[in-house]
Amino acid sequence: MKLRKSEEPLPERAVTLILVLCVSGMRAETARYSVPEEAERGSFVANIAKDLGLTGEELLVRQARVVPEGEKQYLQLNQHTGDLVVREQMDREELCGQSEPCLVRFEVLLESPLQSFRAEVRLTDINDHAPVFLNKEIILKMPESAMPGTRFLLESADDPDVGNNSLQHYSISSNEYFHVYTQRRNDGGRYAELVLDRALDREQQAEVAFSITAVDGGTPPQSGTALIRVIVLDVNDNIPIFTQTLYRVSVKENSSQDTIVVVVSASDLDAGTNGEIVYSIFRNSEDNLKTFKINPETGQIRLKKPLDYEEKPTYEIDVQATDGGGLSTHCKVEVQVKDVNDNDPEVIITSLTSTLSEAAPPNTVVALFNVRDRDSGDNGRTTCELTGEQPFRITLLAADSYALVTSETLDREQVEEYNVTVRARDEGTPALSTSKTLLVRLLDVNDNAPTFTQPIYTMVMSENEPAGRILGRLSATDPDAGENARVKYALVPPPTGSLAAASFVSVDAESGIVRSLRPLDYEKVAALEVTVRAADGGSPPLSAQAVLRVVVRDENDNAPVLLHPPADSSAAGELVPRWAPSGYLVAKVVAVDADSGQNAWLSYELAKATEPGLFRVGLHSGEVRTARAVTERDAARQRLIVLVRDRGQPPRSATATLAVALVDDFSDAFHQLGHDPASGQQPQVADEEMLTTYLIASLCCVSSLFLLSVLVLTVSTLCKARVRAELPPPSPICYADGEFASNGVGSTGTLSPAYRYEMCLTSGSGRSEFQFVRPILPSPHSNAEEGLDKDEEPLRYPQPACDKEAQEGSTPTPHF
Secondary structure, eight states: OOOOOTTSOOOTTTOOEEOOOOOBTTBOOOEEEEEETTOOTTOEEEEHHHHHTOOHHHHHHTTOEEEESSSSOOEEEOTTTOEEEESSOOOHHHHHTTOSSOEEEEEEEEETTEEEEEEEEEEEOOOOOOOEESOSEEEEEEETTOOTTOEEEOOOEEOOOOGGGSEEEEEEOOOSSEEEEEEEOTTSOEEEEEEEOSOOOTTTOSEEEEEEEEEEOOSSOOEEEEEEEEEEEOOOOOOOEESOSEEEEEEETTOOTTOEEEEOOEEOOSOGGGGOEEEEEOSSOHHHHHHEEEOTTTOEEEESSOOOTTTOSEEEEEEEEEETTSOEEEEEEEEEEEOOSOOOOEEEEEEEOOEEETTOOTTOEEEEEEEEOSSOGGGGOEEEEEOSSOSEEEEEEETTEEEEEEOSOOOTTTOSEEEEEEEEEEOSSSOOEEEEEEEEEEEOOSOOOOEESOSEEEEEEETTOOTTOEEEEOOEEOSSOGGGGOOEEEEOOOOTTSOOGGGTEEEOTTTOEEEESSOOOTTTOSEEEEEEEEEOSSSSOOEEEEEEEEEEEOOSOOOOEEEETTTTSOOEEEEEETTOOTTOEEEEOEEEOSSOGGGGOEEEEEEEESSTTTEEEOTTTOEEEESSOOOTTSOSEEEEEEEEEEOSSSOOEEEEEEEEEEESSHHHHHHHHHOOGGGTOOOOHHHHHHHHHHHHHHHHHHHHHHHHHHHHHHHHHHHHHHHHHHSOTTSOOOOOTTHIIIIIBOTTSOBOTTOEEEEOOOTTGGGOSOOOEEEEOOOTTSGGGTTSOTTOOOOOOOOOOOOHHHHTTSOOOOOO
């Protein structure tokens, strides 16, 4: 059917326009059009501009275009004229099949401003297909015994058109045996039934042939034709007979696909088609049809798939033999499946204790399990064993029923969990086996006490440090788990009467961090020990102990204390004769330092003097001596300031002031001591009497000092002999720094009466004018401890070797 181009309108029958517009401003509802299928390209469908109320210029300005609903563009819009034309031919049967109506949906899109109109084109069917029979020759077999009026369903013709263009009725060519009825299905389709009008006689006519025509309702109508051949069958009066009514066979279950199981055979006394036999498996079991197949001509029964004895050990197959006349008979085939060892044993866990206490005694049941083998005979007999060395064993409870029990005591700290592998083996040939692994976790029991990483923890802190300083950390481990391994730390209360170390340090219960509770004074407490305990969280808890030793590090917090001359006294007076040579001993500055170690090492130096070159001070001895011989030009009255400094960081110091009078005789000495040349004043006559009194007192003092020196020299000689007898000759005997400071000197700078002293000598000390003493700690039962409180403990200190200066023979510094 030819259509005109877009310039010419289509005939009224070809193009039907159904346009429903609901005007709301410039909006329109879905526009509906129709066009015949297979319209040529360029065929006019409708004028969109007219339907939308727009001009061609407006379509062009607003960039109107057609947007298809599918992927393929079947329609095209002319923006200049507004005509909607066919772009691609459309086959209704290809697009919609038998569905009706067949719609092609699209949108008309105006881009500036944006506006969209929905539209659809209905493809009207044309009679472009004739009815077609699938088979050009239809063969029907009818027995001659068929009764008149019998209906036979015929093959339908196919017409893809719809409506009146589809198939409408069937007709057959003239014959004397049949006529045809056209029937209508619920879906509107037509089919034909052939009706027998009179009885058939094979001997009179063995075959009846005629044609059948299917006609559609198009204009003009189209039709399709096929040939029908009716073959008249002879009457079958003999049925097939099997050679056996029951076939018994056996097949191994591991037989492959297509293995021949059995061959059945039947015979028929009829001739021709009535004597031809076709074999088939009667459909009495879906399983039989899935497992076996039969050759319809030879009667060979084969396997469709391998057999499984465990699924089904026996099959019963009904085989049907049918002759050409439609008569049939049956026989039975029994297939016995032979078992082979094709199934591994199965280990079935019936009860499992996945967690087990490590304190469980031997013979504790861990798991119950059964062993099953689906095979039969020896193939199904099984044995069970464990693999590997493990503290478990298998106990037989009943046939194929076992228990897994412990064989020895367990220790979670050595092995936390066990992978117990149970292996079952059958007695088939070849033997098959399977293994099953059971995971057994051990629950912890508090059977291990915490263990400190070291028996003694030594921590150092400086004296006077503020409270809260972290001194270190205690560490204890517990091989148990969970709460049994959760370690808490604590101080062990000291026994009654001992130093309460818990008041100085604390231990964090969770982390084991040791902190100071208050500042410590080395001069009072040089070290302390306390017992610490680590306890786990078990029930009952287990614990361990260690010793915590806190050593206080001395800081230079004490300045030197002058024993001679006292720091709070006025300038001490010393007499030096005018004839004094170089090296003459003028005086000795004695100082002590309560600190220890380097902080108590004292050095002396002359800080200031009236005559700087006249006097010198021993760096370590503190002896003030003349640096040269005294001359007449030297001032009669000298003032010396001696600086005493320790070696701490930062160093601390003290000063001693000495007044020295250069005299020719004692009367002159008193005169000079009472007169200050710098003042320019002359002594009064009344003072001369006082000087005379002082002179007499000085003579008495000098005599007493002489007698005391003789006594000290005698005692020094005796002590030296005793020291040489007790100790090796090269090593001098002295006390370590800080002993005297912490025990021999009280807070007022005086010596404690609770100590006695002995001499500390070096190889050159015999020529020295001064001797040095060291403190001797009182015995444990002396009265020196009676003054202590009940809760205080007398401090004991070791005796280190003498310092380097004493070993080299120099005059030792009195470190107390």
